[in-house]
Amino acid sequence: xxxxxxxxxxxxxxxxxxxxxxxxxxxxxxxxxxxxxxxxxxxxxxxxxxxxxxxxxxxxxxxxxxxxxxxxxxxxxxxxxxxxxxxxxxxxxxxxxxxxxxxxxxxxxxxxxxxxxxxxxxxxxxxxxxxxxxxxxxxxxxxxxxxxxxxxxxxxxxxxxxxxxxxxxxxxxxxxxxxx
Numbered sequence: 170x171x172x173x174x175x176x177x178x179x180x181x182x183x184x185x186x187x188x189x190x191x192x193x194x195x196x197x198x199x200x201x202x203x204x205x206x207x208x209x210x211x212x213x214x215x216x217x218x219x220x221x222x223x224x225x226x227x228x229x230x231x232x233x234x235x236x237x238x239x240x241x242x243x244x245x246x247x248x249x250x251x252x253x254x255x256x257x258x259x260x261x262x263x264x265x266x267x268x269x270x271x272x273x274x275x276x277x278x279x280x281x282x283x284x285x286x287x288x289x290x291x292x293x294x295x296x297x298x299x300x301x302x303x304x305x306x307x308x309x310x311x312x313x314x315x316x317x318x319x320x321x322x323x324x325x326x327x328x329x330x331x332x333x334x335x336x337x338x339x340x341x342x343x344x345x346x347x348x349x
Contacts (some may be wrong), residue, residue, distance in 0.1 A: 199247060200334045201310050205327040213320055213327060216310050216338060220245040223252075229304035230256065232279040241293065247331045248292040254282045279345070 201224065203214040220343045222243045230237050236253040241249035241331075243330025253270070269288035274280050285291070300306060308315040321327060334342075 178346075179194065190333065195334045196336050198336055198339045199243065199245075200332050201243070201330050202330050203308075203315070203327050204330070205321050215313055215342060216313065218243045218331065220285040222223065222311055224249055225309040226298075226307075227287050227309065228301065231301075231304070233257070234304075243331060244290070244292070246292075247333055249296075250286060250292055251285070251291045252286045255279050263286045267330040294330065298329060300329050312348060320343060 198217050198218060199213050204210045205213050212214050220243055224241045224243065226239045226241070228237055229235070236255075237253040237257075239251060240253045240255075242252050243249055246258045257278055258261065258274065264270060270282040270285040272280065272282050298306070298317065300317045300321055306317040308329070317327065
């Protein structure tokens with residue numbers, strides 16, 4: 170028979186373990202998601218991210234036909250915000266005035282707008298992207314390249330977002346191979 174103090178210690182240890190497991194399973198993760206054609210539609214892509222992680226959107230400009238790279242940072246409040254842009258310049262089109270930042274032209278044929286976040290935070294949430302018909306469009310999330318035209322048919326609208334998932338949802342998605 171277990172003595173009164175031993176029984177109390179076992180109950181206390183059990184309660185601590187249950188509390189710790191509940192905390193771990195019910196705490197949340199930030200997850201970058203692509204859904205199509207809107208946020209309530211099926212999940213196309215997901216990956217756990219953390220505040221400060223960088224996400225790059227790279228595509229061919231529709232009329233200049235030069236590469237554009239937009240760099241965004243994940244915020245702790247479940248959105249991304251622009252930190253820099255880089256684009257090939259064939260003629261002047263005033264794109265450096267899209268966001269405030271430090272603008273310069275480089276010898277590599279690119280124009281740069283950097284330090285956007287030093288002039289202000291411009292939240293991007295529930296970002297709708299129409300997948301191009303004729304040009305490449307890629308997202309880079311933590312070094313992983315996601316080709317939008319390879320993910321869904323051209324013309325499809327996808328919604329990019331930072332969602333808050335409970336940790337048990339994340340673990341289940343990993344087990345079902347629904348998260349990268």
